[in-house]
Amino acid sequence: VSAAGSTFVQNLAQQWIKDYEAACPGATVNYQGVGSGAGVQQLLAGTVDFAGSDFPLGTADMATAQSKGGAVVQVPWAAGGIALEYKLNGVTDLKLSPDTIASIFAGKVTKWDDAAIKADNAGAALPSEGITVVHRSDGSGTTNALTSYLTAVSPGIWTFGSDKTWKSPAGQGAKGSDQVTAVVKQTEGAIGYAELSFAKGNSLSVAAVKNPSGQFVSPDSTSVKAALAEATVPGTGLVKLNFMPSDAGAYPISIATWAIVYQKPSDPAKAKLIQSFLTYASTTGQSAADGLYYTPLPAMFGSTDTALIASIQTS
Amino acid sequence: MATASPLPVAPGAPPELTRRSPLGDRVFRAIAYAASMFVLVLIAAIAVFLLAKSWPAFRQEGLGFFTRRQWFPDQPHPDFGVAALAVGTVVSSVIALLIAVPVALGSALFATELAPPSLGRWTGYLVDLLAAVPSVVYGLWGVIFLVPKLVPLERNLDHHLGFIPLFHSPNHTYGRSVFAASVVLAIMILPIIAAISREVFRQVPRANREAALALGATRWEMIRMSVLPYSRGGIIGAVMLGLGRALGATIAIALVLAAAFNVNLHIFSPGGNTIAANIATKFGEAGALGRDGLIASGVVLFGITLVVNMAARAIVYRSGRVAEGRP
Numbered sequence: 001v002s003a004a005g006s007t008f009v010q011n012l013a014q015q016w017i018k019d020y021e022a023a024c025p026g027a028t029v030n031y032q033g034v035g036s037g038a039g040v041q042q043l044l045a046g047t048v049d050f051a052g053s054d055f056p057l058g059t060a061d062m063a064t065a066q067s068k069g070g071a072v073v074q075v076p077w078a079a080g081g082i083a084l085e086y087k088l089n090g091v092t093d094l095k096l097s098p099d100t101i102a103s104i105f106a107g108k109v110t111k112w113d114d115a116a117i118k119a120d121n122a123g124a125a126l127p128s129e130g131i132t133v134v135h136r137s138d139g140s141g142t143t144n145a146l147t148s149y150l151t152a153v154s155p156g157i158w159t160f161g162s163d164k165t166w167k168s169p170a171g172q173g174a175k176g177s178d179q180v181t182a183v184v185k186q187t188e189g190a191i192g193y194a195e196l197s198f199a200k201g202n203s204l205s206v207a208a209v210k211n212p213s214g215q216f217v218s219p220d221s222t223s224v225k226a227a228l229a230e231a232t233v234p235g236t237g238l239v240k241l242n243f244m245p246s247d248a249g250a251y252p253i254s255i256a257t258w259a260i261v262y263q264k265p266s267d268p269a270k271a272k273l274i275q276s277f278l279t280y281a282s283t284t285g286q287s288a289a290d291g292l293y294y295t296p297l298p299a300m301f302g303s304t305d306t307a308l309i310a311s312i313q314t315s
Numbered sequence: 316m317a318t319a320s321p322l323p324v325a326p327g328a329p330p331e332l333t334r335r336s337p338l339g340d341r342v343f344r345a346i347a348y349a350a351s352m353f354v355l356v357l358i359a360a361i362a363v364f365l366l367a368k369s370w371p372a373f374r375q376e377g378l379g380f381f382t383r384r385q386w387f388p389d390q391p392h393p394d395f396g397v398a399a400l401a402v403g404t405v406v407s408s409v410i411a412l413l414i415a416v417p418v419a420l421g422s423a424l425f426a427t428e429l430a431p432p433s434l435g436r437w438t439g440y441l442v443d444l445l446a447a448v449p450s451v452v453y454g455l456w457g458v459i460f461l462v463p464k465l466v467p468l469e470r471n472l473d474h475h476l477g478f479i480p481l482f483h484s485p486n487h488t489y490g491r492s493v494f495a496a497s498v499v500l501a502i503m504i505l506p507i508i509a510a511i512s513r514e515v516f517r518q519v520p521r522a523n524r525e526a527a528l529a530l531g532a533t534r535w536e537m538i539r540m541s542v543l544p545y546s547r548g549g550i551i552g553a554v555m556l557g558l559g560r561a562l563g564a565t566i567a568i569a570l571v572l573a574a575a576f577n578v579n580l581h582i583f584s585p586g587g588n589t590i591a592a593n594i595a596t597k598f599g600e601a602g603a604l605g606r607d608g609l610i611a612s613g614v615v616l617f618g619i620t621l622v623v624n625m626a627a628r629a630i631v632y633r634s635g636r637v638a639e640g641r642p
Contacts (some may be wrong), residue, residue, distance in 0.1 A: 037600030060602070109485050130487040132585065136386040137574035155342060171583040172491055172573025175596055179570070186463050187490050215438075 004032040005039020005052030037139020050261035054141020055103040069262040078292040081219030085189040085199035085209040097210040102154035109168030133171025134192035145255040152243040197293040201279040213248035223251035271314040369611035389602035403587040408561035411500035419508035427516040446506035454570030457499040469583040484584035491573035504557035515549030555627040568592040
């Protein structure tokens with residue numbers, strides 16, 4: 001089967017595929033990290049068997065899906081933290097509060113030695129470098145999640161709403177999480193956003209973000225899991241994230257991401273394979289998450305995922 | 316060769332030309348006619364397809380399509396236009412020409428007029444080799460290698476010449492700028508301009524060159540007085556082909572240029588976008604109206620290319636008349 005979508009989940013999905021194909025010889029799964037927006041469009045066009053997306057289908061896409069292939073199942077299958085990755089000479093322990101993050105991404109704070117950033121980083125030597133914001137140029141679930149976070153925590157400063165398309169006039173675009181990371185890496189004074197694994201894989205510094213308890217927390221498996229534990233997981237799989245977690249150790253920009261598949265795939269053999277692969281990914285596969293800087297789904301996702309995957313019709 | 320003809324021709328009597336049209340001629344005529352008609356039909360079909368497909372986008376945005384800068388077609392309230400893209404396309408291509416044309420003409424003149432024949436041939440081969448590099452490789456080379464190397468240059472020029480708005484970067488950020496994209500474009504269009512110019516220079520009759528030299532012209536005067544005027548039409552044609560490639564460059568620009576929907580006339584400041592690069596980035600994820608909008612932007616690119624080509628034709632036509640001493 002072939003799948004495409006979110007680059008957020010790409011690094012983990014590749015590992016799952018490798019392990020799954022080793023365990024089940026003969027099965028081939030192919031995942032292309034083309035961005036959540038493009039993945040969903042490919043699912044609707046029928047060119048892939050399932051999509052990976054960091055946002056669930058909107059009403060318009062849902063209607064298109066209904067007319068093309070019927071109902072869809074949206075399975076939360078992975079989680080991770082969105083890292084604010086940056087490159088700034090001499091600064092490796094940047095701390096940012098929600099309003100400062102919103103100001104930077106809205107283009108209202110344009111220098112690293114701005115008073116707002118200084119206030120978050122008492123005593124740090126911040127250079128007078130211009131800030132280059134690097135955002136996604138393609139439709140992205142990561143953008144959707146970050147802008148949802150900013151809308152939730154700093155609506156007065158971040159006035160662009162939440163969307164998969166970047167709407168702030170600030171900064172420059174790059175295609176996919178990998179290009180965003182590559183541009184940040186080579187640009188002095190740049191800040192961008194991507195799943196933590198991209199920052200770690202490229203040895204980029206990651207900002208600690210202030211949570212509602214007033215703590216500056218860096219994204220890692222523990223802090224992301226603490227935030228996700230405060231999400232609500234209804235039976236539909238449409239996870240409601242809590243961007244203002246009460247846990248003092250929680251990293252607030254933590255998200256879950258979905259595998260989206262038609263409830264009744266046209267080819268029963270493929271349906272079986274999808275069902276088997278998603279079962280693997282949401283159970284055994286979760287143990288691969290930590291080593292790749294993702295976060296295993298908290299236990300409360302388990303029964304919902306099992307029921308959703310079982311609802312895929314294989315005959 | 317007439318003496319070798321097996322058919323003796325009576326002096327004074329022209330050979331019979333109109334008696335019959337041999338089969339070969341008729342087949343050739345039919346094929347040539349069909350081929351040229353096919354090209355016309357193809358262009359018409361492309362135009363019809365583009366206009367039909369883009370109609371919903373034009374109807375949605377009206378004239379605003381030409382003045383709006385943002386690109387949000389698949390929103391509850393669509394808001395998209397081609398202004399920033401068209402400006403970025405034209406500006407980056409023009410700067411690319413400013414860089415590429417002198418280098419291309421210089422290398423072509425070196426290969427044909429100055430270098431010993433063997434060296435000239437080799438430099439020609441090497442320049443042609445640039446055309447064999449896939450554009451995605453230029454893009455990756457540009458974004459990974461070239462862009463960081465250009466930053467100090469851009470920073471210095473802004474520092475010393477920043478009073479010229481063109482060279483000023485408002486936020487003092489540099490890198491994936493229109494200028495960087497233009498440098499990559501320049502390298503991409505260099506071989507096509509150089510190769511055609513070389514062939515054009517080779518067509519200059521030996522007699523023209525020798526006449527200039529015999530009148531005591533130096534090498535440069537000979538090139539200026541006999542080679543360049545004779546080749547003017549060909550050079551303009553070569554530049555137009557290069558410009559065509561620059562206008563349509565897709566993946567290299569999508570990688571190098573920081574996609575931002577602003578009319579960016581600060582050429583060292585990251586940002587700006589081009590029509591072709593925007594199509595490459597957005598097509599995969601576009602919804603129905605988004606796709607129509609991208610095709611509509613393709614119509615605009617088609618229009619820009621047509622205008623540029625017609626302008627070039629006009630220049631060639633005029634320069635031809637001037638060269639022949641007619642008004």
